Amino acid sequence: MTLFPNYHRAPVTFSSAKNATWFDDKNQSYSDLSSGIGVYNVGANNPKVVHALTQQAEKIWHIPNLYSNPLQEAVAQKIGGDTYTAYFANSGAESNEAAIKLARLATKKQTIISFSNSFHGRTYAAMAATGQDSIHAGLPMLSGFSYAIFNDINSVKALITEDVAAIMLELVQGEGGVVPAKPEFIQALVKLAHDNKILIIVDEVQTGMGRTGKKFAFENYDFEPDIFTSAKGLANGVPVGAMLAKNDLAPALAYGTHGSTFGGNPLAMAAAEATLDVLDELLPQLSTKIALFWEKLSEFNALNVVDDVRGLGMMAGIALNIPVNTVVTDLLNEHIIVLSAGNNTLRLLPPLTIPTDQLLKSLDKIKLYLSEK
Ligand SMILES: Cc1ncc(COP(=O)(O)O)c(C=O)c1O
Known part of the structure; x- marks a missing residue:
């Protein structure tokens, strides 16, 4: 074998x-x-992504995150504009790990509420956030996660404690069966989070990059999450992930708190920049x-x-x-x-x-x- x-x-x-x-x-x-x-x-x-990737391959493939990286800054600006600060990873799961870490560091609270039938990836915290028993089977789980019922605001209210850092969700559950969040559920969730000073993390790994007709699915629901993640379509097949957070959360991911050798690799950034340009032409x-x-x-x-x-x-x-x-x-x-x-x-x-x-x-x-x- x-x-x-x-x-x-x-x-x-x-x-x-x-x-x-x-x-x-x-x-x-x-x-x-x-x-x-x-x-x-x-x-x-x-063709535009192939062109960007092959051009970049001729120049430089890898720059450690010890040096300035204008390509990362350009992609960050295209995804998050002036509202969000970006961290680049290599996959969806890794981006979600960064989101969970940031939420905990920023709030100094631990609990992440996620949802039944959600999927956030296979690394440990992303897997713990995933609300599917079959994905946890046979493995000890991390503490600090609780699970509400998707589209049921009362089930979220029942889990609110002083220790909740963030509510984490997909706006259309992908692996869980393509189940869209109801607009009235999201409206109530945003209010609940706001009233209780809880962050909202939207996992846009599958719903992002135009998949739902907007660049990110939260645009369909008319709110801005505190944190969101992207991967899959971000560089149209070159492995990459991103975690975006409102600018005021940025100081919590202080020097030395997180990092990655490959995250934001020039090849991935060149492909992501071209993908985002193609998407801007396509979406309208x-x-x-x-x-x-x-x-x-x-x-x-x-x-x-x-x-x-x-x-x-x-x-x-x-x-x-x-x-x-x-x-x-x-x-x-x-x-x-x-x-x-x-x-x-x-x-x-x-x-x-x-x-x-x-x-x-x-x-x-x-x-x-x-x-x-
Ligand atoms: C919503 C969502 N989050 C996270 C992931 C994990 O992404 P990756 O496989 O790149 O780690 C996936 C993968 O299917 C996903 O659909």
């Missing part, structure tokens, strides 16, 4: 990709409605595609095997009453790449750049397949 058995790998080898089309080692094409689990938001091998025109996506998805409600269709922007969950893993495998055999999530939900995260006709044709194929079940 060469690799740990911690993943199930389908017997297909992808060797190249262009926008929403991937090619296997026999040069057969596949339509991608997954973005490689929410990563290729501006399309695989986006995305609403038509999103409307067509949801028009087509609404037809799925009539299918016998479909219990629910939900989501936001270019993030959709189709809850099924047949085993979703078989559906994912069968669709892969039909050369359509989709994902599962939560309890039997088919998850669709197409690249935002997918040609509309490709998107609609792929959805028609999925609909036909599901209608024959």
Whole structure:
């Protein structure tokens, strides 16, 4: 054995990709409605990102965080403007670790309230924040985490103590089954946090970078979190993560409190800067595609095997009453790449750049397949 058995790998080898089309080692094409689990938001091998990355590769790959880094400053400005201060990491989980650490250092309190069915990553604090027993199984957990019920404000109120540093959530639970937060829940949560001087951490690892139709999902809910994290689509496939916090929290992550060898690596920053530029051009025109996506998805409600269709922007969950893993495998055999999530939900995260006709044709194929079940 060469690799740990911690993943199930389908017997297909992808060797190249262009926008929403991937090619296997026999040069057969596949339509991608997954973005490689929410990563290729501006399309695989986006030419502007490839250009930025290859240009940077010719110049310098690695600069230790001992020296000034204008690339990091440029990306920080593009993500957080004048409101937020940035720290760069290498993944979503690592960004969430930084967010949890900052919230605790800034408030001098310990407890993080997170939610049932949330997902925040596999490192220790991110895993402890994740509200899924299956992810904790067999491992001792860190203290200082408590779990409320998503979209249930009373369950959050019941957990408020003097020791709560932050409430941490995804605005659309991704791995948990593509479940959007209700606007009235977020409104009540923001008020509750404000009244009790509790920070709000929004995990935008999956919902960010245009996925919900806005650069970050919190823009759909009309509030600014104290802290938010990004990764996945941030550099369109080059590993990177970011933790952004309101400027007044910045002093709490003082010299020596946190760090990373690779975080904010020049290759990742060049790719992130180009990705953010592409996104700025793309987002104003995305609403038509999103409307067509949801028009087509609404037809799925009539299918016998479909219990629910939900989501936001270019993030959709189709809850099924047949085993979703078989559906994912069968669709892969039909050369359509989709994902599962939560309890039997088919998850669709197409690249935002997918040609509309490709998107609609792929959805028609999925609909036909599901209608024959
Ligand atoms: C909402 C959310 N947070 C955190 C993570 C963890 O990110 P990573 O796998 O980059 O550590 C994920 C990954 O799926 C995620 O969806």
